Amino acid sequence: MRRHLQAEWTKLRTVAGTGWLLLGLVALTVAVSVVAAAAVSCTSAGCAYDPAKISLFGVQVGQAMAAILAVLAISGEYSTGMIRTTLVAMPRRATVLAAKAAVVTGLTLAAGTVAVLASLLVGRRILLENGFTRGPGTLMLSLFEGPMLRAAFGSVLYLALIALLSLGIAAAVRDSATAIGVVLGLLYVLSILPFMIADPGWQKLLWQLSPMNAGLAIQATTHLSTLPLSPWAGLGVLALWSAAALLGGGLSLRLRDA
Amino acid sequence: MSDRRRGDAPGLSTTVAHRSGFARLLRAEWTKFRTVRGWVLAMAAAALVTVLLGLLSASGSHTSCGGACPAVPVGPGGEAVEDKFYFVHRPLNGDGSITVRVTSMTGQIRLPDLTPTPTPGTRRVVSGLVPWAKAGVMIKESMKQGSTYAAVMVTGAHGVRMQHDFTQDVAGRPGGVSQRSPRWLRLTRSGEDLTGYESTDGRQWTRVGTAHLAGLPDAVQVGLFAASPGDLTVTPGDFGGSSAASRFAEATAVFDQVSLEGSVADGVWRPDDVGVTLDPDGSAHHPGGFKESGDTYTVAGVGDIAPLSDGPQIENTLTGLLTGLIVVIVVAVMFITTEYRRGLIRTTLLAGPRRGRTLVAKALAIGAVTFVTGLAAATAAVTLGKGILVANGNYVLPVAPFTELRVIAGTAALLAAAAVLALAVGTLFRRSVAAVITAIVLIVVPYILATASVLPAGAAQWLMRLTPAAGFAIQQSIPAYAHVLGNYTPSGGYYPLAPWAGLAVLCGYAVLALGLAVFQLRRRDA
Structure with a gap:
C-alpha cells in the first residue's frame, strides 16, 4: 500500500493542474464567501441569515474544484492511456483506487481546511460590520463554539466527501467530460429540484436525497429544528452517496478491461 | 465590356464556391455529430430527462378547494x-x-x-x-x-x-x-x-x-x-x-x-x-x-x-431544463475537444483551412441540433405538464399564445446558445473537463445560486443580469407589474431583465466566446 500511495502521490504531484486546482478551491471558496457576506445585512428587526452558512457560502462553488481534481485523477489516466501502465505496475486494482482516494482526500482536506478557516475568519469580520452582533444569546458565535466548530469541521469533511464521490463516478464513467457532467448534475441540479416541486412530501424527500442539500446541512447553526435532516445525518447521506460511488467505481475498475 | 465581364466572372464563381464550400463544411460537421452514437443518444436523453423531470414536478403539485374551485376571473387582455x-x-x-x-x-x-x-x-x-x-x-x-x-x-x-x-x-x-x-x-x-x-x-x-x-x-x-x-x-x-x-x-x-x-x-x-x-x-x-x-x-x-401574479405558471413545467442543459453542455464541449484528443482536428482544418468558417460551421451544426432537440422537449414538457397541472386541480395562469410560443422557442434558443457557448469554451481550453466546468459555472451555477440559495434578493438579481444565466429570463411568462406588490425575485420566478434582453445577454456571451475561439484557433497550432 505504501508503494501505491507513493506512486499516486507522485503522479498527482507532477501533473500541472493539481496546484492550480487546489489554489482555485481556496480562492473561489473565500472569494464567493466574502461576496455573500458582504451582500447580507441585519436590520434592527433581526437577522434572517445563518452566519455560518453565509460565511461558508463559497463552499458551494469551491466544491467544483475538488470534483475536478478527483475526476482528473482517474479519467486523466484513461484519456492518455496511462491507466494501462498503472495497472501493469500495480495489478491490484482495488488498492490502486484506494490509494488514489487516499491521496485525493488528503489534498482536499488540506486545501479545504485553509479555505474554510479563511472564509470563516474573513466572513465573520464582514458580518460583524454588517450588523450581526456579538455577545451572549445572539446568532454570531465565536469560531470555537460547538455549532460553529461543527460547521467548520463538517465543511472540510464535506469537501473531502465530494472529492470521493467524484472519484467513484469518474472510475465508473472513465470519460472526463461525462464524469464532470454527471458529478455537477448530481450536485447542483438535484439541489435545486426540491424548490421546483410544490408538494411538501416530495420536496422533503428530494431535499433529503440531494447530496449537496443534505451534506450542507452540516453548516446550519440556526433553525436546526426546521431542517429536514439533522446536520450529521445530512452529512451521512452524502457519505452514503460517496460510498456507493466508490463501490460502483471500484467494481467497474475490477470487472472491465482498461 | 468584354473586359469587365471577364473581370467579373472569377469573382462570381469564387462566391459560389465559398457558399457551397460552407454548405460542405456544415454537412461535414452534421455527419460528424450524427455518426457518434453516444452524442445522438445523449441529446435524446437530454430531451427525455427535460420532459420527465418537468412532468414529475408537475405531478407533485396539487390543489384542492373542497369541491369545485371557484373560477378565476379573466381580464379583457386575457390575463387572470x-x-x-x-x-x-x-x-x-x-x-x-x-x-x-x-x-x-x-x-x-x-x-x-x-x-x-x-x-x-x-x-x-x-x-x-x-x-x-x-x-x-x-x-x-x-x-x-x-x-x-x-x-x-x-x-x-x-x-x-x-x-x-x-x-x-x-x-x-x-x-x-x-x-x-x-x-x-x-x-x-x-x-x-x-x-x-x-x-x-x-x-x-x-x-x-x-x-x-x-x-x-x-x-x-x-x-x-x-x-x-x-x-x-x-x-x-x-x-x-x-x-x-x-x-x-x-x-x-x-x-x-x-x-x-x-x-x-x-x-x-x-x-x-x-x-x-x-x-x-x-x-x-x-x-x-x-x-x-x-x-x-x-x-x-x-x-x-x-x-394575478401568483400561482402555477407554464414555465413551471420546464424544471427539467437544468439537467438537459448540463447534458447539452457536455456534448457541445466534446464536439470539439474529442477532435483534439483524437487528432481529427488536423484533418478537419486540412479540409477546411479557413479556420474561422470551419468553427462557425461547427457552431451552427451543434446550435441547430440543440435547438431542434430543445424545441421538441419544451413543447412536450409544456403541453403535457400543463395537462397534468390542470388535472391535479391547479389553475395555471393563462398566457397569450404568442407568450407560450416565446417560452417554448425561447427555451430551445437558450439551449442552443448555451451549446454554442460551451463549444467556444471547449475550443479555447481544448480540454473537456476545464471546458465543461467553465460552461457550467458560467450558466448553471449562477442560476442555482440566484434561485435556490440563501443569497439575498439583490445579489440574486445582479447574478441574473450579468451572467449568461440571464438567458433564463426568456422563460418568464407573467410580467412583474409595478402597481402590484409581489415576490418579484429570481426565486419567485421573476427576473430583473425583460425576456428578450435576458436571452440577448446569453447570446452576447456566446458570440463573444465564439469570436475569441475563432481568434485563438487561427493563432494557435492545432
Whole structure:
C-alpha cells in the first residue's frame, strides 16, 4: 500500500493542474464567501441569515474544484492511456483506487481546511460590520463554539466527501467530460429540484436525497429544528452517496478491461 | 465590356464556391455529430430527462378547494385577474361623469403572528394602509368579475393613479389625503374613452390620463369603490429560496360632494361586495362595508383590482431544463475537444483551412441540433405538464399564445446558445473537463445560486443580469407589474431583465466566446 500511495502521490504531484486546482478551491471558496457576506445585512428587526452558512457560502462553488481534481485523477489516466501502465505496475486494482482516494482526500482536506478557516475568519469580520452582533444569546458565535466548530469541521469533511464521490463516478464513467457532467448534475441540479416541486412530501424527500442539500446541512447553526435532516445525518447521506460511488467505481475498475 | 465581364466572372464563381464550400463544411460537421452514437443518444436523453423531470414536478403539485374551485376571473387582455373590491354604484347610460371629494383614507393591517403565540388566536391588527390600498371612482362595464373598467383613485403610498383593465396604471400627483388636504377626483365618459382628472380644490383640474375601453356598452355602472391588497411579507427560506405570505388588510375611504352628470337613473346607491370570499356557512369572509349619512359616504373594501401574479405558471413545467442543459453542455464541449484528443482536428482544418468558417460551421451544426432537440422537449414538457397541472386541480395562469410560443422557442434558443457557448469554451481550453466546468459555472451555477440559495434578493438579481444565466429570463411568462406588490425575485420566478434582453445577454456571451475561439484557433497550432 505504501508503494501505491507513493506512486499516486507522485503522479498527482507532477501533473500541472493539481496546484492550480487546489489554489482555485481556496480562492473561489473565500472569494464567493466574502461576496455573500458582504451582500447580507441585519436590520434592527433581526437577522434572517445563518452566519455560518453565509460565511461558508463559497463552499458551494469551491466544491467544483475538488470534483475536478478527483475526476482528473482517474479519467486523466484513461484519456492518455496511462491507466494501462498503472495497472501493469500495480495489478491490484482495488488498492490502486484506494490509494488514489487516499491521496485525493488528503489534498482536499488540506486545501479545504485553509479555505474554510479563511472564509470563516474573513466572513465573520464582514458580518460583524454588517450588523450581526456579538455577545451572549445572539446568532454570531465565536469560531470555537460547538455549532460553529461543527460547521467548520463538517465543511472540510464535506469537501473531502465530494472529492470521493467524484472519484467513484469518474472510475465508473472513465470519460472526463461525462464524469464532470454527471458529478455537477448530481450536485447542483438535484439541489435545486426540491424548490421546483410544490408538494411538501416530495420536496422533503428530494431535499433529503440531494447530496449537496443534505451534506450542507452540516453548516446550519440556526433553525436546526426546521431542517429536514439533522446536520450529521445530512452529512451521512452524502457519505452514503460517496460510498456507493466508490463501490460502483471500484467494481467497474475490477470487472472491465482498461 | 468584354473586359469587365471577364473581370467579373472569377469573382462570381469564387462566391459560389465559398457558399457551397460552407454548405460542405456544415454537412461535414452534421455527419460528424450524427455518426457518434453516444452524442445522438445523449441529446435524446437530454430531451427525455427535460420532459420527465418537468412532468414529475408537475405531478407533485396539487390543489384542492373542497369541491369545485371557484373560477378565476379573466381580464379583457386575457390575463387572470383578482377583481375583488367594495363597489357602491348606479347605472349610467351613455356619456356622463362622476365627481367626488375624498376627505379621508384609513385602514387596518394584520401583522404576522408572534412566535411563540402568547395566547392562541391572538391577532395583531394595527391601523395603517398598505402601499397599494386604493379608493376612488370607477366606471365598469358590469358587475361581472373581470369586465372592463377605468378608475381614478387615491392610494396608500403612491398618490393619485388612474388605472384601467387591470394591467394599466398611470401616475397622477403624489401624496395622500386628509381632512385638511382632501383630493377631488373626476372620471368622464365619452363613448369608449374615459378620462380621469384630479384636483386639490374642486376648481382647478388636472388631467391624469385617458383610457380607451374597446367595446364598452352604452349601459355601464358608475360609483365609488375601495379595496386593499393583503400585506405582503417575503421571508428568506430556512434552507434557501424565499417564501411570500399575504395577510388581511382593509381600506376605508370617506367621500363627499358626490355629483353625477349624464343619464343616471334616479334612486339609491347599490352596494356590492364584488368577489367576496364566502365562508363555509355562507357568510362573507372579511366583508367590506358602506355607510351613508347625509352627503357623506364611507366605503370600506378588502381585495384588489389587479392582474394575478401568483400561482402555477407554464414555465413551471420546464424544471427539467437544468439537467438537459448540463447534458447539452457536455456534448457541445466534446464536439470539439474529442477532435483534439483524437487528432481529427488536423484533418478537419486540412479540409477546411479557413479556420474561422470551419468553427462557425461547427457552431451552427451543434446550435441547430440543440435547438431542434430543445424545441421538441419544451413543447412536450409544456403541453403535457400543463395537462397534468390542470388535472391535479391547479389553475395555471393563462398566457397569450404568442407568450407560450416565446417560452417554448425561447427555451430551445437558450439551449442552443448555451451549446454554442460551451463549444467556444471547449475550443479555447481544448480540454473537456476545464471546458465543461467553465460552461457550467458560467450558466448553471449562477442560476442555482440566484434561485435556490440563501443569497439575498439583490445579489440574486445582479447574478441574473450579468451572467449568461440571464438567458433564463426568456422563460418568464407573467410580467412583474409595478402597481402590484409581489415576490418579484429570481426565486419567485421573476427576473430583473425583460425576456428578450435576458436571452440577448446569453447570446452576447456566446458570440463573444465564439469570436475569441475563432481568434485563438487561427493563432494557435492545432
